[in-house]
Amino acid sequence: MSDILLPRRQWIARAGGLVAAAGALPLLAGCDAINEAPITRKILSMGEDMHRGSQRALMDRDALAREFGRADLSPVFRSNGTKLPPGAAYAGHAATGFADWRVAVTGLVAKPLSLSMADIRTMPQRSQITRHDCVEGWSAIGEWTGVQLRRILAAAQLKDAARFIVFRCADRIGDALYYESCDLIDALHPQTILAWALNRELLPIANGAPLRLRIERQLGYKHAKYVTGIEAVASLDGIGAGKGGYWEDRIDYEWYAGI
């Protein structure tokens, strides 16, 4: 790095800052005040309801996300969010190849279950090559193998009062464990699977080992990783902050992430 260049760069950077400070700061502060106002949040969130309503109206309950061929696979499947859940408990599971990992199926079910990875792998399997869409904008195509959530819910005998399925996870981010939820349309969708393999290999830890959700018509943050529990509920009230997911509760991501 040349010493002659540096001051010029700093000057440009400072000039940019000055322009912002002199002309635009009050305006920008005003914009941010509008952004924070409860009434604004309420109006803007109508957009999410309209997207959910229109997408549900436009598509069949079981309309499939596109499935690709093996030639379309991303050369490297990027991971995001938690890449290694902290804590000794998870490290212990990883060390033993998740032999003692259990997935609890609880809530509004007639027959609560506690499934081992062996139980899950002996159920009928589905493989699908789908595109993973991150809310940030990138996409990666991978081949997922696992059991359809609808089979697990059928085995547990879902009760009529159940409206949502909540997914409990082993990764703690800051103060809380990650969680996500979906309604029964997505829970019973044929491509909604609990996947234990990516590209015909055991799921890597960075991608959610030993088990992650695939909910193919929604964005990546809905695809809960490190799944430890599946809970059928009548309402999302009282779960976390009540918005149906870790990021929904904290930074106001949409609960319906179909767009």
Added chain:
Amino acid sequence: MGDMAQPEAPTVPPGAEQPRCVYRHRLPTRIWHWVNAVTLLILLMSGLMIFNAHPRLYWGQYGANPDHAWFAVGATPTTGFVRIGETRIETTGVLGRWTDGQGVEQTWAFPGWATIPTSYSLADGRRWHLFFAWVLAIGLTLYMIWTAIGGHLRRDLHVRRYEWSPRHIWHDIKDHARLRFPKGEAAARYNILQKLSYIGVIFVLLPLMIFTGLTMSPGMGAAWPWLLDIFGGRQSARSLHFIAAWLLVAFFFVHIVMVLLAGPVNEIRSMVSGWFRLPPEKGE
């Protein structure tokens, strides 16, 4: 028949002695124009916030950090840059590395003054973008229907056969380049370049924005899988969405320059009240 049946072409206002003022823009055009002015600004700025979450563009069905990006905004430890293909342009202070209002250096792609909100929030950018996408889509649909059945399309935007002649188009380009604007009755009608610009924005660019936007939606990919075929994948659609956004920005700047050169007071008044004062002919 009311406002809907009123022709947009020259009409002598009651009581006027000379046909100097024409009723140029009907109410739906004026409302849509100003709603769009606000909506497109919000969509652009919230869109730049969303872009900041992953400032890389790809072609094809997939694309993430390990894959080749044809366009990227990034930062080195001291500079900010834009990379298009293999060409790197230093943009320190504006893109990739800039200083915020508190004097803190930031390495997000687009600076705070260009985004909604001003400091990084993908969640809030998406809330604004996905709400105003509805305003744009509903407004555009209604306006398209109105231009088709209300006669605006046939009367004012329809390109006549003689206007397609290369000589006519070239003549109009020369007039624009010499800043020679039509006077008198000729100013009441759209010239060929205006017609093509407005048709291009209303029937090409804005629908392209909406459909490439929808192609990025995993839900719409299931509802309308043909979107992925038309645009060649989610990441291609994202690239086209970005390019089309800047074409709209380019249209905006040309539009503003033309308004300023043609007489900003008269032009803005006509888009507020509908009445346009014809520039006097030579010798008048």
